[in-house]
Amino acid sequence: MKKIVFITGTRADYGKLKVLIQNVENSEDFEAYVYVSGMHLQKEYGGTYEEVLSDHYKHVQVAFGLANTREMSFNLGNIICDFSGYVKHICPDMIVVHGDRIDALAGAAVGALNNILVAHIEGGELSGTIDESIRHAISKLSHIHLVCNERAKQRLVQLGEEERRIYLMGSPDIDIMYSEKLPDLDEVCSRYDIPFERYAILMYHPVTTEYNQISHNIQNILSALEKSQYNYVVIYPNNDLGSELILCEYEHLAHNAKFRIFPSIRFEHFLTLLKNAEFMIGNSSAGVRETCVYGIPTIDIGSRQSGRYDLSVSKNIVHVEERTDDILNVISDINTHRTMSSAFGNGNSAQIFMQILKEEDIWNIKMQKHFVDMIF
Numbered sequence: 001m002k003k004i005v006f007i008t009g010t011r012a013d014y015g016k017l018k019v020l021i022q023n024v025e026n027s028e029d030f031e032a033y034v035y036v037s038g039m040h041l042q043k044e045y046g047g048t049y050e051e052v053l054s055d056h057y058k059h060v061q062v063a064f065g066l067a068n069t070r071e072m073s074f075n076l077g078n079i080i081c082d083f084s085g086y087v088k089h090i091c092p093d094m095i096v097v098h099g100d101r102i103d104a105l106a107g108a109a110v111g112a113l114n115n116i117l118v119a120h121i122e123g124g125e126l127s128g129t130i131d132e133s134i135r136h137a138i139s140k141l142s143h144i145h146l147v148c149n150e151r152a153k154q155r156l157v158q159l160g161e162e163e164r165r166i167y168l169m170g171s172p173d174i175d176i177m178y179s180e181k182l183p184d185l186d187e188v189c190s191r192y193d194i195p196f197e198r199y200a201i202l203m204y205h206p207v208t209t210e211y212n213q214i215s216h217n218i219q220n221i222l223s224a225l226e227k228s229q230y231n232y233v234v235i236y237p238n239n240d241l242g243s244e245l246i247l248c249e250y251e252h253l254a255h256n257a258k259f260r261i262f263p264s265i266r267f268e269h270f271l272t273l274l275k276n277a278e279f280m281i282g283n284s285s286a287g288v289r290e291t292c293v294y295g296i297p298t299i300d301i302g303s304r305q306s307g308r309y310d311l312s313v314s315k316n317i318v319h320v321e322e323r324t325d326d327i328l329n330v331i332s333d334i335n336t337h338r339t340m341s342s343a344f345g346n347g348n349s350a351q352i353f354m355q356i357l358k359e360e361d362i363w364n365i366k367m368q369k370h371f372v373d374m375i376f
Contacts, residue, residue: 019349029357036063038101087111108120147166148171194233205282206242206243236262
């Protein structure tokens with residue numbers, strides 16, 4: 001059987017990858033290997049490697065020896081070194097990476113430098129901050145692109161990628177979003193001791209290129225939220241530079257009964273919370289992608305998701321800068337009418353993924369890539 005390695009470094013990318021891993025795990029033609037690194041290993045962010053282990057895959061490598069620092073470049077080098085040894089040991093036929101994190105960049109670099117096929121999920125999208133540069137770098141190192149929509153495909157073509165390497169697959173987390181097996185809200189609230197009948201969700205990540213503004217921005221946001229009188233489920237940011245500043249401000253909410261703060265929430269449980277939320281606020285990609293599927297009103301704050309959505313299409317999204325009065329005004333005027341739409345797939349990504357893996361052309365694709373010039 002061909003060996004497929006999935007590399008996951010965060011709770012977010014695992015939520016995207018898990019339905020694909022499960023399908024490969026259950027296949028008679030392929031063997032799934034899961035390499036767990038990065039944010040998963042940090043106890044302060046929930047130690048989410050345990051979530052991966054609880055899914056009982058046959059082959060899981062948790063990279064416990066990795067040091068996690070505030071230096072992204074240092075962490076990247078660590079992952080490259082460790083993952084290189086793992087790849088040499090198992091000799092995979094393909095490495096599957098997702099998105100725009102340094103774990104995915106490490107996986108793509110190791111694959112490209114060792115003549116192992118690299119398949120990149122959700123290339124050709126806009127992320128903002130350093131994440132966007134990382135995403136495009138991963139695309140240039142990858143041999144196969146599994147994109148969410150036609151716009152992402154065209155951006156890859158614009159980056160000089162050969163069209164024959166690009167496959168429309170949709171976003172695999174939507175498969176789980178449409179599932180009828182999500183836990184019910186009572187179960188989720190009981191598990192996480194959430195006392196609210198009505199609530200909104202806050203997810204705010206650091207914008208690494210705006211480090212000096214992060215403390216001021218999160219203070220303005222929390223000031224608006226406290227004045228709004230809503231209940232909030234708050235989920236920790238990712239572990240990028242500046243996350244420590246956000247977490248410092250969250251400490252001031254420890255005794256505020258209107259806020260429940262969590263390092264992490266299991267993906268299926270998060271989806272149930274999202275599906276039943278009054279609205280979502282912050283700058284997470286979940287606010288411009290997953291909320292559209294459920295039609296949840298979203299307040300997108302600041303620059304992090306700039307260019308990633310079209311307000312004329314994503315009618316559930318309102319954009320605002322990190323100013324207390326502006327945020328409070330938007331919250332006061334939030335429209336709880338739900339307009340569902342999705343430009344990121346139809347819930348059949350896992351099926352398409354398995355069909356792609358079974359195509360003989362995939363395994364014969366040339367490792368040597370060539371830049372395709374646009375004709376002007």
